Amino acid sequence: MSTSAVRPLSTLSSELKAAPQERVERRPRDIVGANITTYYGISAGCLSLFRQVIAGKDVNEDPTIIIDFHRAVPITDYESYNPFITKVFGRPYKQSELENLLAPSQPSFIGITSSTTGNNSTLFPRYPRE
DSSP, X not given: OOOOOOOOOSSOOHHHHHHHHHHHHHHHHHHHHHHTTSHHHHHOGGGHHHHHHHTXXXXXXXXXXXXXXXXXXXXXXXXXXXXXXXXXXXXXXOXXXXXXXXXXXXXXXXXXXXXXXXXXXOEEEEOOOO
């Protein structure tokens, strides 16, 4: 029984070259598509221009969605999410009221920072990955 030497490929086929690039381009659209239908995506003021720009577009398929996102959505800080996060702690809520609040599904846990940059700890919901 003879063993043949395994030689590495010197080049990749065009299909193999394109696959990672397609995933890199697709993932942001998948994230936007999943999150734009959450309560935050529907009601956050910082996303109002983005919602107008993408009206009528297929957010899961249109490649211009990410360009629109970069142009229409400002950089946000914790304060833009805080009103939504405090809903978790404001009063007893039904499970259905917290579902799809900031991301699809329900948070798997609430994290807390060590407050190294300010006086108060910051709370953040952690959602399961799809």
